[in-house]
Amino acid sequence: MxxxxxxxxxxxxxxxxxxxxxxxxxxxxxxxxxxxDHASVSGHHAQFTSEAGGYVLRDLNSTNGTRVNGEPxxxxxxxxxxxxxxxxxxxxxxxxxxxxxxxxxxxVSRAAAEISKKSVTPPDFSAAFKKHVRKKDAFSTVTILxxxxxxxxxxxAIFTILGIQPPQN
Numbered sequence: 750m751x752x753x754x755x756x757x758x759x760x761x762x763x764x765x766x767x768x769x770x771x772x773x774x775x776x777x778x779x780x781x782x783x784x785x786d787h788a789s790v791s792g793h794h795a796q797f798t799s800e801a802g803g804y805v806l807r808d809l810n811s812t813n814g815t816r817v818n819g820e821p822x823x824x825x826x827x828x829x830x831x832x833x834x835x836x837x838x839x840x841x842x843x844x845x846x847x848x849x850x851x852x853x854x855x856x857v858s859r860a861a862a863e864i865s866k867k868s869v870t871p872p873d874f875s876a877a878f879k880k881h882v883r884k885k886d887a888f889s890t891v892t893i894l895x896x897x898x899x900x901x902x903x904x905x906a907i908f909t910i911l912g913i914q915p916p917q918n
Contacts, residue, residue: 751804754841768804773797789813789836803827
């Protein structure tokens with residue numbers, strides 16, 4: 750048996766309908782078999798017709814259109830698991846056959862595990878806390894030496910300027 754699960758956008762309410770009749774109409778008016786009270790749904794929006802063990806969906810010239818899996822349709826043979834949109838109302842069409850193609854999980858086998866007789870307890874955990882030694886490259890060393898030399902020159906220049914005596918008359 751096919752089902753239609755409607756999701757109303759405002760209150761995020763879901764409603765499930767069984768599609769059992771040979772012809773099911775959907776729309777905002779009360780004379781539809783599935784009445785959807787939403788402004789984006791036309792009075793007589795769409796029709797489901799039973800054909801060859803499934804349903805065909807027909808848009809009834811609705812104002813906001815009908816889409817299946819994001820594509821606008823006028824007539825579409827439905828398959829299980831397809832997403833339908835009536836105006837702004839989303840729906841999911843299920844047939845119950847969606848899970849037939851799923852493969853079952855393989856049997857879980859238990860792995861045999863033993864405690865090794867060759868392993869030993871470490872005397873301490875010093876190997877886990879090794880200090881990271883950073884290798885110095887030549888560029889870093891040269892950069893540091895040039896910086897220190899420049900700083901020394903700057904200090905010398907400042908003391909030289911401050912040490913100048915004004916001329917005596």
